[in-house]
Amino acid sequence: MAQSDTVDRILDAAEELFADRGFSETSLRMITSKAKVNLAAVNYHFGSKNALIHAVFARFLTPFSATLETAFDELEERCDGQPPTLNQTLWALTESAVRMPQRNEKGISIFMRLLGLAYTQSQGHLRKFLEQEYGDPFSRFMRLLKEATPQLSSVDRYWRIQFMLGATAFTMSSSDALRDILQNKLGVETTIQEIAARLVPFLAAGMQAEDKMLIPVPDSHTPVA
Amino acid sequence: MAQSDTVDRILDAAEELFADRGFSETSLRMITSKAKVNLAAVNYHFGSKNALIHAVFARFLTPFSATLETAFDELEERCDGQPPTLNQTLWALTESAVRMPQRNEKGISIFMRLLGLAYTQSQGHLRKFLEQEYGDPFSRFMRLLKEATPQLSSVDRYWRIQFMLGATAFTMSSSDALRDILQNKLGVETTIQEIAARLVPFLAAGMQAEDKMLIPVPDSHTPVA
DNA sequence: CAGGGCTTCAAACGTATGTTTCAAACAGAC
């Protein structure tokens, strides 16, 4: 069928261009010429450029949030009443992301960058769309974080969650540039899984840092109960 | 004198609008009307929109990098040959930022957001400008970080520095929205100093996390060895 | 007060954008 072919080609091209250049910096003409479709096809199939942006996110986020919900379900069931630990919660999220079926070799990294852009490049319509459409799994993640860090005050936890989001979104949003630098300068291949494997311990350690630290921290915290 | 008045009003308006909306999303007409100057004034005084963006960064970054250099000088002198610790290095940076003379009540947070945008919103010209103009103090900071974390492999250190940059830039770049939420929901005033006081321990703990933290996630997928 | 270098101003220029139009091409049902 011709339609879904055109629609998918537009989504593929848009996803990649948005990730590379941002939303405002990507024109419909770039998208349609990369997708080898007519300019009018975007407005015909999606209605507007903003609606196309939403569709790009929905194509990934809808199955992802379903995967995430079941991962949280399994986790809570496995914990049998007890709240999951911080590490378990973070890994549930990470694994859900990594296990998503990947459309191409660029895989999930493109989409991580898009999420980072969505948060940073605060396009009003996009944030509203994401909150409205995918607010529930996000709230659930927040609740799990809260239960996993009962020792933190609300204010401390609030800020540390922001720091975690920042490290994640920013790292992911720096596209493949970071990985390229690493490959060229140190000759190291780096997959998204390996980045995640480094990021999660960093986040967990920061999240559980001793408060009001003024002196170099001894390597004493062993968070996993 | 009229000139510096116009130039400063343009810089003030541009700084705030860029921070609020991003670079591409801010038009010269928005800037000039907010600054109450003629549209042509930007091209007259700065030459182009890109040059205006550079000027906005230079106005803050030039005195800041000078302050930072002396802070590092003092720190290294105080340590008398021994490499400064991670906490000392982070605090030297943080204090230099916080102590910068602030133009208005929004203070440094606007500029932090601009730095975050500069990194994320990959405007080629901007990154080139920043690297060329302010690469030296950045390299020095990186060198200090390396000496403060000799236990880390190059690859680990590389990624953890990215995580730190991310948490910092992202948090700062979330403008006053985060602080507003906090004030409304929890009724807490939060200054930039208090955020920094929470951020630095988080970063230091993450930076010094035990490597290859074991994961409580069951079956399959063990993180990199 | 006359001249000349800055600075401001209103207006216009050329270009790129998102969107719309409407005819042509196509698909499947009868």
Place this chain on the structure above:
DNA sequence: GTCTGTTTGAAACATACGTTTGAAGCCCTG
């Protein structure tokens, strides 16, 4: 084959943008 609804195509539309222009205004020196 013919008809009907859907999809594509080339072209145009209106608008917003960064930039340029050239005249007017300003301020200081002589």
